[in-house]
Amino acid sequence: MKKLVRFLKWGLLAPLGLCLGLVHAQGFPIKPIKIVVPFGPGGSGDITARAFGQYLEAQFKQGVVIENKAGANGILGTEAVKNAPADGYTLLLTTNTTLAANLSLYKKVPYEPLKDFEHLGQFGTAASVAMVSKDSGIRTPADLTAYAKANPGKVFFGHYNSASQMTAEMFKVKTGAPMTGIPYKSIGSALQDFYGGQLQVLFLEYLPAMAHIDNPKATAIGVTGATRFKPWPNVPAIGETYPGYELGFFLGLAAPAGTPPDVVKKLDGAIASALKDEGFLARLAQLGLEPSKVSKAEYPRFIQSEITRWAQVIKDAGIKPE
Secondary structure, X not given: OHHHHHHHHHHHHHHHHHHHHHHHHHHOOOOOEEXXXXXXXXXXXXXXXXXXXXXXXXXXXXXEEEEEOOOHHHHHXXXXXXXXXXXXXXXXXXEHHHHHHHHHHOOOOOOOOOOOEEEEEEEEEEOEEXXXXXXXXXXXHHHHHHHHHHOOOXXXXXXXXXXXXXXXXHHHHHHOOOOEEEEOOOHHHHHHHHHHOOOOEEEEEHHHHHOOOOOOOEEEEEEOOOOOOOOOOOOOEHHHHOOOOOOOXXXXXXXXXXXXXXXXXXXXXXXXXXXOOHHHHHHHHHOOOEEOOOOOOOHHHHHHHHHHHHHHHHHHOOOOOO
């Protein structure tokens, strides 16, 4: 008799639990969504997250809050989302730094990119720009190489995140140019020393580079992507001079592992529709982002390939994990 009661109890409750799960997914979202950006405000990732947040608000008729949780090269914010409830209400703005480079830059990282997250999609990819002082007389990537070799120990580059560091380190590897990296806590302090003459070169992402491309004290000598930037057709790709040099960054969105499949599907659909929306695409273009061509099915393989690629770049640069 007791077995029969237990059977009836759980037999009746199981469908109820299933129904509640379906109701949860179908009603999603019923409260504001938070997107955690694991870096400070004002960067490409932050602005992309805010643009997508505005799109989500219009689509879901719910508020979207952007939380900047910077620290430890993006590790703090990434770990916070890993440990958040897997209900679709806490999302993570992802980058090559957090998903790939950090695994080789640090001995211990408190998350596994492909295990601890449900990767919802990629917004796009972009590249950086090598900037030098106009007074230096350097006008091309080859000029920078020659100048560095003629002045060993006198060429310094600033870096404030993994993108600004690795693009310069890869330049050193491909060219043999002796340059010394100086770490900075922010792009602002690096720019201050660049214009003050303490730094001879800076590799800036497209967005901050836009604000300095016309500065009479600076010259853009090359972009780090495979092709030239459309707005600056006269600035060559570094790979045109040094074949094999190509290093950009990507931006995507993830949720904690275990997020309900129907919620994931709804968020996946929002990203896919955003990448067809003229207003959102125009915003990406302003940031120098090329809309993603990586499908949902291909995305995990893409992330794994980035982990492998960044590990090789960091190894070639002789950087030891902290």
